[in-house]
Amino acid sequence: MANDALLIKHTGTGKEVEYPLTKAVLGAETVDMRGLYRDFGCFSYDPGYMITASCKSAITYIDGDRGILLYRGYPIEQLAEHCDFMEVAYLLLKGELPNKDQLREFNLEIADRSIIHEALRKFFDGFHYDAHPMAMLVGVVGSLAAFYHREMDVKNPEHRWLCATRLIGKLSTIAAASYRHSIGRPFVYPRMDLSYCENFLNMMFSRSAQIYIDQDHYIDPFLVKALNLLFILHADHEQNASTSTVRLAGSTGANPYACIAAGIAALWGPAHGGANEAVLNMLAQIGTAANVPKFIAKAKDPNDTFRLMGFGHRVYKNFDPRATIIRKTCYEVLSRSQTNDPMFELALSLEEQALKDPYFIERKLYPNVDFYSGIIYKALSIPVDMFTVMFAIARTTGWVAHWYEMMDEPATPIGRPRQLYVGPARRDFVPIYQR
Ligand code: ACO
Numbered sequence: 001m002a003n004d005a006l007l008i009k010h011t012g013t014g015k016e017v018e019y020p021l022t023k024a025v026l027g028a029e030t031v032d033m034r035g036l037y038r039d040f041g042c043f044s045y046d047p048g049y050m051i052t053a054s055c056k057s058a059i060t061y062i063d064g065d066r067g068i069l070l071y072r073g074y075p076i077e078q079l080a081e082h083c084d085f086m087e088v089a090y091l092l093l094k095g096e097l098p099n100k101d102q103l104r105e106f107n108l109e110i111a112d113r114s115i116i117h118e119a120l121r122k123f124f125d126g127f128h129y130d131a132h133p134m135a136m137l138v139g140v141v142g143s144l145a146a147f148y149h150r151e152m153d154v155k156n157p158e159h160r161w162l163c164a165t166r167l168i169g170k171l172s173t174i175a176a177a178s179y180r181h182s183i184g185r186p187f188v189y190p191r192m193d194l195s196y197c198e199n200f201l202n203m204m205f206s207r208s209a210q211i212y213i214d215q216d217h218y219i220d221p222f223l224v225k226a227l228n229l230l231f232i233l234h235a236d237h238e239q240n241a242s243t244s245t246v247r248l249a250g251s252t253g254a255n256p257y258a259c260i261a262a263g264i265a266a267l268w269g270p271a272h273g274g275a276n277e278a279v280l281n282m283l284a285q286i287g288t289a290a291n292v293p294k295f296i297a298k299a300k301d302p303n304d305t306f307r308l309m310g311f312g313h314r315v316y317k318n319f320d321p322r323a324t325i326i327r328k329t330c331y332e333v334l335s336r337s338q339t340n341d342p343m344f345e346l347a348l349s350l351e352e353q354a355l356k357d358p359y360f361i362e363r364k365l366y367p368n369v370d371f372y373s374g375i376i377y378k379a380l381s382i383p384v385d386m387f388t389v390m391f392a393i394a395r396t397t398g399w400v401a402h403w404y405e406m407m408d409e410p411a412t413p414i415g416r417p418r419q420l421y422v423g424p425a426r427r428d429f430v431p432i433y434q435r
Pocket of ligand 1: 314
């Protein structure tokens with residue numbers, strides 16, 4: 001069946017050209033505009049890539065208006081309820097859920113790859129104790145490129161698999177090491193006998209090289225479950241800013257470790273993965289529940305740059321399905337930890353007041369996943385400046401899956417947008433003594 005087409009007419013010359021429309025399995029069909037410059041001599045202008053599909057992908061689907069998020073076709077709600085994070089990582093990478101044997105093997109492989117080279121560990125000594133852990137993460141993950149340059153044929157499936165599993169395995173080790181460095185404690189080596197989330201908590205909080213011991217001498221399974229959920233919810237989100245950065249860097253054939261380091265850098269910004277840290281900083285700035293109306297008014301004032309961090313989303317204009325899932329866990333974690341931290345009360349008061357405010361209702365600004373994830377991380381004793389690092393650990397699975405998918409394609413054009421030039425027209429140089 002012939003696809004429909006979009007007819008574009010130049011009103012000046014009267015020239016008309018049809019551009020083919022491709023149906024998506026789900027979501028909006030896409031018009032192939034690659035001939036636009038050839039046919040009309042013009043570019044399409046789309047800052048922020050609001051309507052530009054930069055690639056074909058079979059990994060994640062989002063319907064922002066209906067609040068739907070699918071990984072490889074599976075609703076996030078089902079995966080969040082039934083899966084282990086490594087199961088989801090396998091699904092993102094391979095396209096199918098693993099059977100028991102496949103999952104056991106994958107877990108073993110990831111655990112095996114979680115060990116980092118001793119020389120890489122020493123890189124941390126070069127950082128000041130108060131360096132931001134995201135700065136260390138960008139630097140140390142990028143440095144993996146210097147350690148694993150032998151198996152670097154990105155078109156070789158075995159090499160690609162090695163890169164993917166190394167990245168997933170080592171990310172949590174490097175992340176925990178950046179925290180240990182910042183508190184001046186010795187690094188804790190990864191353990192093969194623990195699950196991904198248990199291992200991470202152990203590397204973060206162990207007092208010795210032993211398992212993290214709470215009052216009952218075990219890692220609290222409730223905390224492991226909460227972390228597992230957060231990692232699943234953050235694992236992928238189709239062509240967001242950091243994933244697009246990984247793809248753009250990958251399109252040049254760059255080293256995959258360097259591509260993921262670029263993704264980590266993009267994630268760091270407060271408009272993206274830095275939002276969960278920004279939420280807690282904002283709550284500290286607001287101070288008490290009595291100040292909430294004043295800050296809501298600031299957020300609504302067009303002359304004030306203050307925004308409610310953790311509210312709004314580029315794609316979800318109805319609700320963020322991840323926020324719906326995580327909200328419940330947030331309340332459970334808070335009631336369980338029986339914390340008297342006034343920040344939690346403040347967060348709930350802000351949520352309640354913003355949700356009833358016409359400004360936020362009209363603009364469809366709902367709490368996003370990061371509003372609640374920051375609060376849960378705080379309740380799990382994860383320090384605020386580690387929040388975005390936590391996001392990076394989870395999102396590495398998505399980044400790697402996208403990089404993998406891109407490398408699987410027979411030919412990927414280098415990512416190279418055009419521009420609408422608004423600078424000076426051509427002019428002649430004037431020597432300094434004549435200016
Ligand atoms: N607080 C107050 N007003 C807001 C907020 C907010 N958090 N977000 C959007 N608005 C307002 C804008 O001022 C604008 O108002 P106007 O129509 O009167 O000019 C309107 O809502 C639309 O905002 P845009 O900036 O056009 O929306 P966009 O889709 O480009 O931005 C974004 C989305 C960046 C997430 C934005 O909502 C924001 O800055 N939120 C706070 C940061 C945040 O929580 N980021 C995390 C995103 S989730 C993630 O990365 C996992």
